[in-house]
Amino acid sequence: MTKTRKPIPNDIAAEVLFQADNTCCVCRGREKTVQIHHIDENPSHNVFENLAVLCLECHNKTLIKGGFGRQLTSHVITKYRDEWSKDVKSRRSLANRKAVEGQVGEVSLSEELETKPGVQSSEQPQLKQPPIDYINSLPTFRSALQQQAQPKRDTGITSEMVQANYDYIDSLTGILVMLADYYSPKQFGDQSPQEFFSEVIASRFRWHYSVAEPHGPATGGTIVRILCSSSVALDVEKMIEDMIFALVGFNDDFDWDNWKKLWSNNT
Numbered sequence: 001m002t003k004t005r006k007p008i009p010n011d012i013a014a015e016v017l018f019q020a021d022n023t024c025c026v027c028r029g030r031e032k033t034v035q036i037h038h039i040d041e042n043p044s045h046n047v048f049e050n051l052a053v054l055c056l057e058c059h060n061k062t063l064i065k066g067g068f069g070r071q072l073t074s075h076v077i078t079k080y081r082d083e084w085s086k087d088v089k090s091r092r093s094l095a096n097r098k099a100v101e102g103q104v105g106e107v108s109l110s111e112e113l114e115t116k117p118g119v120q121s122s123e124q125p126q127l128k129q130p131p132i133d134y135i136n137s138l139p140t141f142r143s144a145l146q147q148q149a150q151p152k153r154d155t156g157i158t159s160e161m162v163q164a165n166y167d168y169i170d171s172l173t174g175i176l177v178m179l180a181d182y183y184s185p186k187q188f189g190d191q192s193p194q195e196f197f198s199e200v201i202a203s204r205f206r207w208h209y210s211v212a213e214p215h216g217p218a219t220g221g222t223i224v225r226i227l228c229s230s231s232v233a234l235d236v237e238k239m240i241e242d243m244i245f246a247l248v249g250f251n252d253d254f255d256w257d258n259w260k261k262l263w264s265n266n267t
């Protein structure tokens with residue numbers, strides 16, 4: 001019996017992808033091309049609870065039957081999906097808190113609520129100006145994030161080195177989200193800035209991964225994963241630079257050239 005496929009409504013698809021950070025919930029490889037999988041295998045059952053983001057490889061594992069059974073059962077996928085979305089949520093919240101504080105150490109949520117410059121009152125019709133002190137502190141913050149990533153990068157173990165880059169990218173994304181607060185509310189479309197950046201960064205991962213292996217997937221070895229995540233980190237650094245330039249680059253009281261030098265040279 002064939003089941004008819006009804007397209008997943010856009011808003012549901014967007015939310016599923018956002019909660020998974022456009023990333024496969026099983027292998028969590030950010031460079032993989034993903035699709036939305038129906039957990040119960042009914043392609044018309046488009047409710048949120050029935051949908052999970054999988055890469056093509058992991059999706060194939062749901063199709064392997066026989067022997068000891070499927071490698072990925074619906075029960076297992078649901079578990080992966082729930083754990084991953086919880087993880088994404090806490091990573092985002094931590095990165096956003098760090099970005100607000102401009103420091104790598106732990107910050108408490110109550111502090112965040114009191115100090116977050118992004119909290120906008122509804123009576124504020126004018127766009128806020130980002131605090132110059134905060135912007136001037138970003139090169140040092142970036143340098144601290146790099147230092148934090150160094151021990152994992154020094155292990156020489158691919159998975160650790162890639163994770164160090166993922167963590168670094170997450171922290172930088174917190175800065176992007178923070179800076180987006182100084183743009184007009186609909187600047188990034190109907191999506192929230194966090195959704196917008198999640199998509200842009202996922203697409204950068206796929207770009208670097210696609211072009212890195214001219215002879216086909218997995219022909220470049222595991223080093224490709226390190227190179228791709230390093231390249232995305234550079235992309236996100238440039239995105240922050242572009243936003244700073246747009247927001248304050250022309251301000252008389254801001255030394256853009258010096259900021260750019262510190263941001264680019266600081267490691």
Ligand SMILES: [Zn+2]
Binds near residue numbers: 054059
């Ligand atoms: Zn996967």
